[in-house]
Each structure stands twice: as C-alpha cells, then as structure tokens.
Amino acid sequence: MATRHLYLVRHGEADPFGELTDTGRHQAALLADRLAALPIDAVLHSPLSRAAASAAIIADRLGVPAEEAAELVDHVPHVPDPMLPEWAGFFDGFDRAEAAAGARLAAALTERFAGPAATEVHEVLVTHAYQVAWMLRHALDAPPERWLGLNSGNTGLTAIDFPSGGAPxxxxxxxxxxxPEALRWTGFAGGAKP
Known part of the structure; x- marks a missing residue:
C-alpha cells in the first residue's frame, strides 16, 4: 500500500515586502535539519518569493530538488456564505470573483496533493498559512469554513499521510x-502564547 507523506510548512519569517528575513532563513535551516532524517523525495513551493527562498534552503540542505507548484500560492481558499459575524471584517471588500478564484485554487491544491500517490512518496510543501489550514481541514473532512482560525507559525510543521487505502x-x-523559543510564534498576531 503506497502512502503520500506530506510535510506542509509555512514559509520562514518575511519582511513587509515578502522577502525572507535573517530569522526566516534561520527558521528554514532548522526545519531542514529536522527533516534530514526523513526520506524526502522533493520540496515543492509556492511561486511567492518568501516560500521559494525557504524551499531553496530546505532543498539544498536535504540534497533534493526544489520545484515550484502554482497550486501552493497564497490565496483565500473559501469565503463562508452566509458570512459568520466574527469573520465579516476579515472578508470586508472581498467580491464574488475573488471568492470563486480562491475556490478554484483550493480545489486544484487538494486535487494535486490530498490523495495517495502511485508509489510511496515523501514531499515537503512550502506554502502559506491559509493553504496549510485548508489541507488540514480537508484531511479532517471538516466543513469548508473550518480553515478559518487554523493558524500556522513560520516554519511550523504539519504532517499528513494520505494512504492508498483508508482515510488521511x-x-x-x-x-x-x-x-528555539526566540524563533517561535513569528507570523502570529500579538497576545499570549502557550
């Protein structure tokens, strides 16, 4: 029985222009060290520079190829309809065309990655917080709006197996x-952290 082992990662910390910071580069290197014990076949990444740069660091340290995957681009995967009152401000100004485009990208993401592979494969997907949340929601077969509030820190690791027989x-x-503690929780809003 073949299993697709996905290691979903939010990119390292980035500056306001979307470029990795020194902290982000350090986070990516530490994540690569953690993944080094696994039989990683490929590192795939979003087209955005912060994800591509994180993936390059990881792939270089692991000695595997890095490849761009358009499905991993940052986007809003689902807009609740009807709108939940607690999220109305987040989606203010989001129109139907943007929602439809996000839904198409989300479908492409799950179609490509959320299922078994023909052979056993271990893939690192360097992407964005919303895409990690969407894949987790999909694996748990949760309602579409459950991606909201599933936050990932920079280089936070999410692992999901998709076996050829059975549920994710x-x-x-x-x-x-x-x-280390000083590099955790980047990419989150302020407030107390556990």
Missing amino acids: RVILFNDMGHL
Whole structure:
C-alpha cells in the first residue's frame, strides 16, 4: 500500500515586502535539519518569493530538488456564505470573483496533493498559512469554513499521510519543536502564547 507523506510548512519569517528575513532563513535551516532524517523525495513551493527562498534552503540542505507548484500560492481558499459575524471584517471588500478564484485554487491544491500517490512518496510543501489550514481541514473532512482560525507559525510543521487505502492521517499540526523559543510564534498576531 503506497502512502503520500506530506510535510506542509509555512514559509520562514518575511519582511513587509515578502522577502525572507535573517530569522526566516534561520527558521528554514532548522526545519531542514529536522527533516534530514526523513526520506524526502522533493520540496515543492509556492511561486511567492518568501516560500521559494525557504524551499531553496530546505532543498539544498536535504540534497533534493526544489520545484515550484502554482497550486501552493497564497490565496483565500473559501469565503463562508452566509458570512459568520466574527469573520465579516476579515472578508470586508472581498467580491464574488475573488471568492470563486480562491475556490478554484483550493480545489486544484487538494486535487494535486490530498490523495495517495502511485508509489510511496515523501514531499515537503512550502506554502502559506491559509493553504496549510485548508489541507488540514480537508484531511479532517471538516466543513469548508473550518480553515478559518487554523493558524500556522513560520516554519511550523504539519504532517499528513494520505494512504492508498483508508482515510488521511493527521500526524502533526503547526509543530515548532525544531525552533528555539526566540524563533517561535513569528507570523502570529500579538497576545499570549502557550
């Protein structure tokens, strides 16, 4: 029985222009060290520079190819309809065309990655918080709006197995054990952290 082992990762910390910071480069290197014990076949990444740069660091340290995957681009995967009052401000100004485009991208993401592969494969997907949340929601067969509030820190590791027989298995979500305390929780809003 073949299993697709996905290691979903939010890119390292980025500056306001979307470029990796020194902290982001350090986070990506530490994540690569953590993944080095696994039989990683490929590192795929979003077209955006912060994800591509994170993936390049990871792939270089692991000695595997890095490849762009358009399905991993940052986008809003689902807009609730009817709108939940607590999320109305987040979606203010979001129109139907944007919602439809996001839904198409979300469908392409799950079609390409959320299922078994022909052979056993271990893939690192360097993407964005919304895409990690969408894949987790999909694996848990949760309602579409459940992607909201599933936050990932920079280089937080989420692992999901997609076996050829049976339901997906969520192994980890947003695990930051590879990061020292000073590098954790980047990419989150302010407030108390556990």
